[in-house]
Amino acid sequence: MNVLQGGPPRGMRDWGPTESRLRMQLIQKISESYQLYGFSPIDTPAMETLDVLMGKNKGGDENEKLMFKILKRGQALKTSLHDEATQEPEVTSESDLGLRYDLTVPLARFISTHFSELQGHVFRCYHIGPVWRADRPQRGRFREFYQCDIDVIWAHHDWMYEVELFLATSRVLKALQLNDFYIRLSDKRILSLLFTGMGILPQDVSKVSIVIDKIRKKKFDEIIREIESIGLHQELNQKIIDFLKKNSSYMDPSMKYFMTPSDFLKFNQDYLTQAARQSLEPILHAMQSILENAKSLDPSLPIFFDPILVRGLDYYTGPIFEIGLKDSGYSFSIGGGGRYDSLIQTLGGPADTAAVGLSLGFERLLMILLERNKDFLSAQGPQVGILLSPKLTEGMGIPLAEQIRNQGIPVSIYVSKKDFGKTMKMLEAASMQWIVMEQHEAPRSYTIRNLFERQNYQWSFDELIQHLKMNP
RNA sequence: GUGGGAGUAGCUCAAUUGGUUAGAGCGCUUGGCUGUGGCCCAGGAGGUUGCGGGUUCAAGUCCCGUCUCUCACCCCA
Numbered sequence A: 001m002n003v004l005q006g007g008p009p010r011g012m013r014d015w016g017p018t019e020s021r022l023r024m025q026l027i028q029k030i031s032e033s034y035q036l037y038g039f040s041p042i043d044t045p046a047m048e049t050l051d052v053l054m055g056k057n058k059g060g061d062e063n064e065k066l067m068f069k070i071l072k073r074g075q076a077l078k079t080s081l082h083d084e085a086t087q088e089p090e091v092t093s094e095s096d097l098g099l100r101y102d103l104t105v106p107l108a109r110f111i112s113t114h115f116s117e118l119q120g121h122v123f124r125c126y127h128i129g130p131v132w133r134a135d136r137p138q139r140g141r142f143r144e145f146y147q148c149d150i151d152v153i154w155a156h157h158d159w160m161y162e163v164e165l166f167l168a169t170s171r172v173l174k175a176l177q178l179n180d181f182y183i184r185l186s187d188k189r190i191l192s193l194l195f196t197g198m199g200i201l202p203q204d205v206s207k208v209s210i211v212i213d214k215i216r217k218k219k220f221d222e223i224i225r226e227i228e229s230i231g232l233h234q235e236l237n238q239k240i241i242d243f244l245k246k247n248s249s250y251m252d253p254s255m256k257y258f259m260t261p262s263d264f265l266k267f268n269q270d271y272l273t274q275a276a277r278q279s280l281e282p283i284l285h286a287m288q289s290i291l292e293n294a295k296s297l298d299p300s301l302p303i304f305f306d307p308i309l310v311r312g313l314d315y316y317t318g319p320i321f322e323i324g325l326k327d328s329g330y331s332f333s334i335g336g337g338g339r340y341d342s343l344i345q346t347l348g349g350p351a352d353t354a355a356v357g358l359s360l361g362f363e364r365l366l367m368i369l370l371e372r373n374k375d376f377l378s379a380q381g382p383q384v385g386i387l388l389s390p391k392l393t394e395g396m397g398i399p400l401a402e403q404i405r406n407q408g409i410p411v412s413i414y415v416s417k418k419d420f421g422k423t424m425k426m427l428e429a430a431s432m433q434w435i436v437m438e439q440h441e442a443p444r445s446y447t448i449r450n451l452f453e454r455q456n457y458q459w460s461f462d463e464l465i466q467h468l469k470m471n472p
Numbered sequence B: 001g002u003g004g005g006a007g008u009a010g011c012u013c014a015a016u017u018g019g020u021u022a023g024a025g026c027g028c029u030u031g032g033c034u035g036u037g038g039c040c041c042a043g044g045a046g047g048u049u050g051c052g053g054g055u056u057c058a059a060g061u062c063c064c065g066u067c068u069c070u071c072a073c074c075c076c077a
Helices: A017-035 A063-066 A076-085 A104-118 A160-175 A188-198 A204-214 A220-230 A234-248 A262-267 A272-296 A363-374 A393-408 A420-429 A461-471
Strands: A047-049 A069-071 A097-098 A123-132 A144-153 A181-187 A302-304 A321-324 A337-338 A354-363 A383-388 A411-415 A432-440 A445-450 A453-460
Touching: A017 A123, A017 A144, A017 A160, A017 A363, A017 A432, A047 A104, A047 A383, A063 A262, A063 A337, A069 A383, A104 A123, A104 A144, A104 A354, A104 A453, A123 A393, A144 A160, A144 A363, A160 A181, A160 A272, A160 A321, A160 A337, A181 A188, A181 A272, A188 A272, A204 A220, A204 A234, A220 A234, A234 A262, A262 A272, A272 A302, A321 A354, A354 A363, A383 A393, A393 A432, A393 A461, A411 A420, A432 A461, A445 A461, A453 A461
Parallel strands: A181 A302, A383 A411, A383 A432
Antiparallel strands: A047 A097, A069 A097, A123 A144, A144 A354, A181 A321, A321 A337, A337 A354, A432 A445, A445 A453
C-alpha cells in the first residue's frame, strides 16, 4: 500500500511557491492596513483546552460538532477509556484539547491570561492565522482556513470602536480592489426582543431567526413553509409572516432600499410590548449612532442596517455584522463579527471587559482576488538568474551568484536546455527578467540578457549591480 | 453530519447501445535543422481510467463500497 497516495486531508490544501508568495503578499497588505489603525499583532497556539473552546461551563452544541478534538495521550487516555467503560461517561472524556475553530475565543482566553499586564487599557490587536472546522468542504469553504481578526478589548463605547473596525476593514477591501463589498449591521438582541414580544418562547427564537435569515436566498413560499414546519401556534406563524411581509420590501437584495432603525421601530410597534419597546429603543439608538458616524467619516461606506441579520455564534452580546460582496457569484460572506462583552469573563477574565471584533476570511478573499484579477497580487520585483550554459560553467556561476547576493539581490541558477527558445521560455515561467549568460575575461565583464526587452548588454560587475538595483 | 453531480496522461479534453492494444492537442524528452526567443522534420517516455470489490465471454462505460472535488442542506469565513 502506498501511504503517500492521494492528497492532503479533506478540506485542506497544499500551497506551492506561487500560491505561497501570493498568500504572503496578501497577509502583508492586510497587516499594513490594520497597523495603520493602531492594531498590534498577536498570536496564540493552534490548540486550546476544550474547557476554553466550549466556553467553560456551557455544554457546547453546534460548535462542538465542528470541532477537531485532540485525543488524550498516554496514561491519561488509558484511564479515561477505562473510566468511561466502567463509570459515568460524562465525567471523563477521551479528549482534553481541541483545534481552535475561530480566533475570537483564543483571544478572549489570551486576555484573561494576560489581563494583569494589560491593565484594562484599551487593547487593539490583530491576529492572522489558521483555524479548523470539521465542516463538509465546498467552494469557498475549507476545513483549514485563515482568518484575519481585528479586535478591541475594553471597548466601552456605543459606536466608536464598531466604526473603526468598519473603516479599517473598508481600507483593506479597497486596497484589494474589492470595491463591491457591503456591511450589514444589526444587533443580536433585536430579533429576540421582537420575537419574545410576539409571544414566541425563548428556546424557539433561534429556530425562527435561522429561517428568517434565508429571506434573501429563498422564495417567500418556501420561507412560509419552513416557518410552519417549526411547529408554533398558527397565530404566531401568522405574526411572523406578517412581520416578514411588512419588513421584507426594505430588504431588497439589490441593496437599494434599506430601512433605518427608527423605521424598524415604527413598522413593528404592534409586535412589541411596552417592556420590549423600552429595551429596544437604546439598542436601535446605538445602531443609528454607528450608521451616522460611519457615514459621516466615510460617506461612501456601503453600510446598511439589516435587522434580519442572524449570527449563529452564541458569544455575541450586542451589535453584529457581516461583510459580503454584491457580486452574486459569491453567495458566501467574506467577513463577520460583533460585540462580545461577556466572553472574556466567562473564560475566567475580569468582569467589565467589553470587546468587539471583526474577522475577514482570508481564503475567500484570496480566491476572489485570483478569480477576478490574476495579476493583482503577483507583481514582484525584477528576478535575476544565472544561466549555466556551455559558455558559463558551473565553476563560474556559483561564485558570481554569491557575489551578486552579497549586494542584496536575489539570484537563482539555471541549467540551459538545448533549445535556446525553450530555455528562455522556462526562465520566463520562473519570472526572470535578467539573465547572466556569459563571462568575459581581461577586462572581466558579463553578457546580460534582459528577457523583457530580448536584448543583451555587456557590463562589468559594478555596472551589472547598478542596473539591477536601479531597475523598477 | 444528510442528499444529488463529477473524477480518463503533468494540463485541457476524446473514446458509438458494455466490444480489439484507452486516443488527440499542449507540455516533457531524444536526435536532426537553426544558432541568441516559441519554427520545422523524425523518434520516445508517460495510464492499474481516483482507490477497492462485484456482475459479464467482455467494464473507462453497469452495480456496491470508499476517497477527493462540486452543488443543495446544516452552518459559517
